Amino acid sequence: MPRPRPKIVRPSLAKSPTGIQGLDEVTGGGLPKGRVTLVCGSAGCGKSLLAMEFLVHGAVRYGEPGVCIDFEETEEKLRANVASLGFDLRALAKRKKLLVDFVSIERNQIAETGEYNLEGLFIRLAHAVKAIKAKRVVLDSIEALFSGLTDSTILRAELRRLFHWLEDHKLTAVVTGEAGEHTLTRHGLEEYIADCVISLDHRVRDQISTRRLRVIKYRGTSHGTDEYPFLIDREGISVVPITSLALAHKSLTDRVSTGIPSLDEMMEGKGFFRGSSVLISGTAGTGKSSLSANFTRAACARGEVCLYFAFEESPSQILRNMRSVGLNLEPWVKKGLLHFHAMRPTSIGLEAHLAAVHKLIAKLRPSVVVIDPITNLVSISGTYDVKSMLMRLVDFLKVEQITSMFTNLTFAGDPQERTAAAVSSLMDTWIVLRDSKPNGRPRRELYVLKSRGMAHSREPRELIVGERGLELGNVLRDHTLVTTVAGPGSVAPAE
Amino acid sequence: MKKSSARKRPPAKSSRRAFYRLRLYIAGQTPNSIAAIANLKRICEDKLRGKYNIEVVDLLKKPQLAKGDQIIAIPTLVRRLPPPVKKIIGNLSKTESVIVGLDLQPVR
Numbered sequence: 189m190p191r192p193r194p195k196i197v198r199p200s201l202a203k204s205p206t207g208i209q210g211l212d213e214v215t216g217g218g219l220p221k222g223r224v225t226l227v228c229g230s231a232g233c234g235k236s237l238l239a240m241e242f243l244v245h246g247a248v249r250y251g252e253p254g255v256c257i258d259f260e261e262t263e264e265k266l267r268a269n270v271a272s273l274g275f276d277l278r279a280l281a282k283r284k285k286l287l288v289d290f291v292s293i294e295r296n297q298i299a300e301t302g303e304y305n306l307e308g309l310f311i312r313l314a315h316a317v318k319a320i321k322a323k324r325v326v327l328d329s330i331e332a333l334f335s336g337l338t339d340s341t342i343l344r345a346e347l348r349r350l351f352h353w354l355e356d357h358k359l360t361a362v363v364t365g366e367a368g369e370h371t372l373t374r375h376g377l378e379e380y381i382a383d384c385v386i387s388l389d390h391r392v393r394d395q396i397s398t399r400r401l402r403v404i405k406y407r408g409t410s411h412g413t414d415e416y417p418f419l420i421d422r423e424g425i426s427v428v429p430i431t432s433l434a435l436a437h438k439s440l441t442d443r444v445s446t447g448i449p450s451l452d453e454m455m456e457g458k459g460f461f462r463g464s465s466v467l468i469s470g471t472a473g474t475g476k477s478s479l480s481a482n483f484t485r486a487a488c489a490r491g492e493v494c495l496y497f498a499f500e501e502s503p504s505q506i507l508r509n510m511r512s513v514g515l516n517l518e519p520w521v522k523k524g525l526l527h528f529h530a531m532r533p534t535s536i537g538l539e540a541h542l543a544a545v546h547k548l549i550a551k552l553r554p555s556v557v558v559i560d561p562i563t564n565l566v567s568i569s570g571t572y573d574v575k576s577m578l579m580r581l582v583d584f585l586k587v588e589q590i591t592s593m594f595t596n597l598t599f600a601g602d603p604q605e606r607t608a609a610a611v612s613s614l615m616d617t618w619i620v621l622r623d624s625k626p627n628g629r630p631r632r633e634l635y636v637l638k639s640r641g642m643a644h645s646r647e648p649r650e651l652i653v654g655e656r657g658l659e660l661g662n663v664l665r666d667h668t669l670v671t672t673v674a675g676p677g678s679v680a681p682a683e
Numbered sequence: 684m685k686k687s688s689a690r691k692r693p694p695a696k697s698s699r700r701a702f703y704r705l706r707l708y709i710a711g712q713t714p715n716s717i718a719a720i721a722n723l724k725r726i727c728e729d730k731l732r733g734k735y736n737i738e739v740v741d742l743l744k745k746p747q748l749a750k751g752d753q754i755i756a757i758p759t760l761v762r763r764l765p766p767p768v769k770k771i772i773g774n775l776s777k778t779e780s781v782i783v784g785l786d787l788q789p790v791r
Contacts, residue, residue, distance in 0.1 A: 289750060291753065291755060292753050293753075293755065294770075298756075298770050298771065298772055299770075299771040299772070299780055299781075299783065299784030300771070300772055300773045300780070301760075301771050301772065301773035301774070301775045301776065301777045301780040301781045301784060302715075302718070302719075302722075302773035302774035302775055302776035302777050302780075303715050303718075303773060303774045303776070304715065304756045304757060304758060304759075304772045304773045304774065305715070305756065305757055306755055306756055306757070307710040307713075307742070307756075307757035308708065308710070308742060308749050308754035308755045308756055308757045308759065309755045309756075311710060311742045311743070311746045311749050311754075311757075312746070312749045312750060312754075312755075314746070315746040315747065315749070333755070336755075337756065337772075
């Protein structure tokens, strides 16, 4: 990664990085070193995966071998989990990087005949830790003990002893716990763990699932207390630390061409500010995608990496359509500068979209991002949710100094494009497109409704989509455009 | 067929034939471990005289053995024979629970 990612929280304690994208930023560097962290949540929320990633990354990237005491899963399942992270459990064990001890507790099959303690568990743990000189330990899920052993007084005393033992041995540990009805964990493990508690949540709303992570407490560290959406995919967990980024970005004064010289003319002859956000709204067929494609092509021609999120059409469709208006984008795709990413808006929830967008941006480090169109996202959620998601996305893009372009489909007769108005306040530049038919001749009209920080032209122009790309025609005197525009920041039309 | 003929025999006779192979896991000479050994010997002498064998495993000396029998609690007593394998935990001070847990039939 060429550019360092912004740090949100400054580290103040020794930390053990988890290697999980986003989580280390939210926690200011990772989990408390030499301490016990509780990760809790309901079944299937990703606790075990988080714990395993912590171990695997620790062993592979940070030179800290790890021991997992697994109370629940079988070796098969666990190996599949580790394999999904791209690692082979057996190979890691052979290289003395990771050791797993499967503890099976036969439910209610153990008769209790007097006093006992859990020294057997301690011995197994100590034996494994010693065998590979482990620095990290995962106990997943230690609550299984409660289902096998009935004397909870002994159990609680032993758990307390176990957590002290881990700290005495300077082991950084992750303990997982099942969510309880009124408590964080079913058996109140949070009472024993003072240093760091992370809660995971998996909720389904309108048949769309969203995963969220929250740092409930982290002693000695200021941490983001918000809920962060996270994603589980082939590469494991990634957390999106967004809400805390707001307004920390600095504005750039560099300019980038819109890709159309005559449109650059309208914006002080220089085009957009680098790192600014641009909204292009218009009715169907007015050239929104063409305008974005034109912008991307210009960026690629400068040698910049562009990421194009297509929520409506497949990449091949876009490429074909653009070719028909004289925009051949294929060479840039082949050159590896232009990346298309097509997604069905309804396939996953908004947060997951956001997480996916973040992930790709982190991977490709583009300087231009196009989202075409944002309208389709509205179909999966309310306008308010879309606005809050876009706000976080725009903030993120600004921090990363990425110039972003969002297209927005509007409908003729809609009292100036309600969705557009809802999100336009987030945007630095808003270009409105519309078609009209004065004197029976169809034409497209373009108007720069606002562009913060510059003296832009307020004159509507004709947008000509020809075989050789886009250009602007003459200033329109008989336009239909401006009179209907009444969004924030709107101005009186030019005389 | 052998099984069914064995079943027909009176229970006292079959218990006389069973040999108990017991393994007691301890961790050092703690009060619970010492109590468990003493309790186990007493119960066995009482109920299984001549028909048992006790092996005491100290996990402090042989930690690698904890995994095989899935030992978590100390002391743990494992009945390795006769099958099925049974496991009971604690210092064996509750004699009745031990007898039930090990499925010891009284010798007649």
